[in-house]
């Protein structure tokens with residue numbers, strides 16, 4: 001199917017928007033009047049620019065407050081329309097959007113609305129234009145798609161059809177099944193937007209919080225299925241008013257947008273990209289650091305041992321149980337301090353996983369970094385984290401482990417069994433993109449996003465997981481643009497006994513994040529503990545949570561660069577990440593940083 005995007009969905013000048021849309025692979029655009037008015041290009045130049053970029057102009061929008069108004073006002077509207085239809089001829093576009101009137105002068109008279117829209121359509125037909133009438137969810141008298149369709153139907157004019165917009169339909173809770181009663185050829189245009197489920201004024205919701213399909217809470221794919229059953233064969237067009245996207249760079253937003261439509265088309269059976277290959281485990285986490293010492297001291301105290309080194313690069317492998325951490329001190333990575341730079345994901349079929357990623361517009365990284373390296377399939381996530389698709393120890397497939405030579409045997413078990421989860425900080429503009437990426441590209445399930453109070457801002461966090469929980473990634477972002485380095489990334493290590501692991505860590509010279517006594521007083525009020533249990537937690541800085549399934553106990557190391565470690569004991573199928581404890585942990589980390597000046 002053809003894909004299109006409204007210029008309002010992207011930031012920048014009209015030229016920047018068009019370039020971004022074309023680069024991301026869209027077939028067409030909806031040109032918003034304001035983008036045209038503000039552009040130094042003539043309509044002919046805009047038309048030529050679009051043609052050069054391979055973009056059609058699928059819609060010009062919008063005309064407002066046209067219908068069901070007193071005759072003198074309608075005469076003025078027709079005059080305005082004549083100008084706009086002439087402009088559309090110069091632009092080379094044939095469909096104009098008319099949204100249902102919000103004017104206080106509009107009257108509640110469907111017959112009048114139909115009659116006036118019909119006269120508008122007469123004029124349009126003479127100019128080679130079609131009119132697509134759309135119900136705004138906050139329209140004065142027409143606010144539902146079926147009402148708009150009844151007016152269009154009763155007008156019975158060949159140059160008048162309807163424009164369906166998933167936001168207006170789903171935000172009002174209308175049943176989209178009724179769309180199937182509209183003949184496909186009378187649906188002149190289809191606009192798609194998702195949105196988080198918020199209880200708020202629908203106009204504000206629409207103008208500030210729309211997002212791309214798959215990023216919110218609406219069943220946009222379900223709606224599209226109804227539309228396709230009518231025989232609609234126009235474009236799928238994204239019309240997203242969003243405060244964040246207005247500020248974000250247009251290029252990545254356009255790619256995110258196109259990816260959302262690729263996933264949507266797959267969901268409704270209109271595209272067959274390579275199937276998702278869901279990762280089955282974490283092969284390794286790679287930290288880069290300009291100074292290995294603090295990190296290796298920390299790993300040592302956590303019970304890790306350095307077991308191998310890369311044959312060609314300054315990268316060491318540290319292991320414990322199934323947890324494998326690469327410490328990379330290469331010069332290319334020294335600039336930005338210690339951070340989590342790459343994740344190895346066990347993949348049932350690394351090459352197929354990379355094909356899926358490429359089909360969904362993920363940046364594919366070179367397979368071989370150096371001539372002697374094993375060729376590994378890898379892609380970049382929206383936050384820049386490199387994701388390697390691994391086949392550790394599987395004969396016949398390239399193995400990252402082959403690039404390493406052993407230097408020491410694996411350490412005796414010291415409590416850590418593997419990596420429980422990884423927490424990655426997203427750049428502010430890319431949070432929704434990140435969730436869609438991990439879901440669409442990697443086939444991980446995205447859980448609800450949760451708000452977490454940090455003393456200096458609100459964080460949003462959303463976990464993406466595979467079915468058995470062997471891959472868990474927590475995506476986190478500040479609610480407003482901040483210095484990203486404030487919010488650290490972390491590696492959570494799974495242990496069967498967090499008390500023993502925490503003690504061992506401390507005895508080995510590690511220091512755990514201290515937690516205020518008030519927190520433990522509150523725990524005592526909320527839960528019952530065995531004698532001495534709470535005192536142990538208080539002593540070690542262990543935090544505690546319970547959900548419907550089980551119990552979670554966890555504690556934190558100090559932060560090195562942007563990275564810290566968490567020790568977690570997840571019992572009886574606990575599903576979360578200790579979110580209720582996060583505000584206390586964040587405050588404690590700020591306090592610790594203030595003390596150390598770090």
Ligand SMILES: O=C(O)c1ccc(O)c(O)c1
Pocket residue numbers: 061062097099134136165191206207239
């Ligand atoms: O918010 C608006 O005014 C507006 C305009 C045109 C549309 O297609 C729409 O869905 C909303």
Ligand SMILES: [Mg+2]
Pocket residue numbers: 134165191239
């Ligand atoms: Mg719309």
